[in-house]
Amino acid sequence: MQHAIDISVTVNGERVDARVEPRTHLIDFLREHLDLTGSHAGCEHGVCGACSILVDGQMVRGCLMLAVQADGAAVQTIEGLTESGAIAALQEAFVAHNALQCGYCTPGMLVAASELLRANPDPSRDEVREGISGNYCRCTGYHAIVEAVLSAAATLRKG
Numbered sequence: 001m002q003h004a005i006d007i008s009v010t011v012n013g014e015r016v017d018a019r020v021e022p023r024t025h026l027i028d029f030l031r032e033h034l035d036l037t038g039s040h041a042g043c044e045h046g047v048c049g050a051c052s053i054l055v056d057g058q059m060v061r062g063c064l065m066l067a068v069q070a071d072g073a074a075v076q077t078i079e080g081l082t083e084s085g086a087i088a089a090l091q092e093a094f095v096a097h098n099a100l101q102c103g104y105c106t107p108g109m110l111v112a113a114s115e116l117l118r119a120n121p122d123p124s125r126d127e128v129r130e131g132i133s134g135n136y137c138r139c140t141g142y143h144a145i146v147e148a149v150l151s152a153a154a155t156l157r158k159g
Helices: 026-033 078-084 088-096 106-119 125-131 143-158
Strands: 005-011 014-020 052-055 058-061 074-076
Touching: 014 026, 026 052, 052 106, 058 106, 078 106, 088 106, 088 143, 106 125, 106 143, 125 143
Parallel strands: 005 074
Antiparallel strands: 005 014, 052 058, 052 074
């Protein structure tokens, strides 16, 4: 029997102290213990990107990282990015370009797109495709998502 471990994580700007089983994945901790259900547990193998979150400013797959590995880290979920307004332009562009259908991939896509635009505020179409390539979408065919990211990039550059 495994013993629970105490962790302290800053999630969306708030310190969270918790006791978790060592085998608990970060995405499960966020969803089940903190009720932050915006990020999804899709494939649980790090392939689909639905569980993408930021840990210390870097995008990670929440299904591949254990909660104990986030001890002492700053975690941002889609909820935190939304509340801060950090992805408002992307969200508006996704709606305007109909870049979501079922919505399952959308949180991970938004995290990936925000990371892309942070690193490259003026990406080409190919760079957008590369930037979101780690995120699967079964509904849209990606065209609308790429258009939305390019539109958001243009909006953000205008200030």
